[in-house]
Amino acid sequence: MAHEAAIEALRALLGDRLATSDSHRELHAQNEAYFARALPDAVAYPETTEEVSRILAICHEARCPVTPFAAASSLEGQHLPIAGGVSLDMGRMTRVLTVNAEDLNCTVQPGLTREALNTELRATGLFFPIDPGANASIGGMAATRASGTMAVRYGTMREAVLALEVVMADGTVIRTGSQARKSATGYDLTHLIVGSEGTLGVITEVTLRLYGQPEAISAATCRFESVEDAVNCVI
Ligand SMILES: Cc1cc2nc3c(=O)[nH]c(=O)nc-3n(C[C@H](O)[C@H](O)[C@H](O)COP(=O)(O)OP(=O)(O)OC[C@H]3O[C@@H](n4cnc5c(N)ncnc54)[C@H](O)[C@@H]3O)c2cc1C
Structure with a gap:
């Protein structure tokens, strides 16, 4: 496996919050758009700033790429770990x-x-x-x-x-x-x-x-003859 030294050190830090199974890696290789899947070598699930800091220090030392991953709703493949390494899943830092x-x-x-x-x-x-x-x-x-x-x-x-x-x-x-x-x-x-x-x-x-919070919210659909009319209406 690539980046073995970093992954071993991350496992010592995070225990079972460092995942290398196919299912975790596959989940972090997908995107909402048409970009090819990109598999990380491992997925890390930090819970504190201190852990994020330790993870980055370890990966920095080992020259192991890190790509932050959140809700994966971005449409340009931004969260894909195209260089492999660690997908840093922020989903447990929700306070x-x-x-x-x-x-x-x-x-x-x-x-x-x-x-x-x-x-x-x-x-x-x-x-x-x-x-x-x-x-x-x-x-x-x-x-x-x-x-x-x-x-x-x-x-x-x-x-x-x-x-x-x-x-x-x-x-x-x-x-x-x-x-x-x-x-x-x-x-x-x-x-x-x-x-x-x-x-x-x-x-x-x-x-x-x-x-x-607004006192009231309403919605309507309007039809305009031109883009200019629509823009002027918004202004
Ligand atoms: C139906 C639909 C409609 C959308 N409409 C819009 C729209 O109108 N306007 C718009 O702006 N976007 C839109 N988007 C895109 C998307 O929702 C945004 O890009 C969203 O902000 C991404 O947030 P995420 O949590 O899903 O991040 P992810 O997709 O997981 O990550 C996005 C990027 O942020 C980085 N990242 C994530 N967390 C961190 C962190 N803690 N620190 C540093 N980097 C981090 C990732 O590495 C990646 O580069 C739409 C998406 C969908 C599916």
């Missing part, structure tokens, strides 16, 4: 860490799905509006700078993400951004990492902007 209702924000682990977040928020009167159509994870949505049907009113993940905790390729943990709406201290690393599709680091915490 809501804090909800600051008065500040209209919350901090969550990246594997939490947007539907699960909105279920958690329901009683607060707040909601998280970005909706790409699939029940994607918050980390995957940040990594792909997801948009969706609510983008005209609420923006995209570019506007929704206020701060991040990210593990760099060598295992170093960094924090970017803050809850503050105004900040001009240093480089805007948050917006560098939002949309970077796992190439710059692994997102382990996301602080999100929240909104009040």
Whole structure:
């Protein structure tokens, strides 16, 4: 097996949360689009930032590729481990860490799905509006700078993400951004990492902007004579 040394060290760290069976590898080789399947050598299921950091440090040392994997709803094959190595499944990091209702924000682990977040928020009167159509994870949505049907009113993940905790390729943990709406201290690393599709680091915490639940929601289908008419209507 390729990358044997790294996989052995990861097994010592994670126990049965490091899988090398065909079924786990096959599950992480699929995509929603037409891209050829790409099998990882192993699948790791971390539960904490510390574990993500240790996994990346081990793989960095052994030159073993790592590809983050979340809800696998991306349509361009982004989560496929085309170089083999480790598929890093974020699906066990699903906790809501804090909800600051008065500040209209919350901090969550990246594997939490947007539907699960909105279920958690329901009683607060707040909601998280970005909706790409699939029940994607918050980390995957940040990594792909997801948009969706609510983008005209609420923006995209570019506007929704206020701060991040990210593990760099060598295992170093960094924090970017803050809850503050105004900040001009240093480089805007948050917006560098939002949309970077796992190439710059692994997102382990996301602080999100929240909104009040609308009093009413309605939908209608309208027909327009031209694209220009439709666009003008939206404006
Ligand atoms: C029916 C349908 C409609 C869709 N409509 C839209 C739409 O309107 N707008 C839109 O933007 N998208 C849309 N998408 C695409 C998809 O939902 C988004 O790309 C989504 O944000 C991916 O999130 P995920 O959790 O599925 O991530 P995955 O597909 O698992 O991963 C996506 C990328 O993020 C990386 N990644 C995942 N987690 C992390 C992490 N914690 N840290 C670092 N990198 C990570 C992966 O390596 C990969 O590169 C649609 C998909 C479907 C199936």
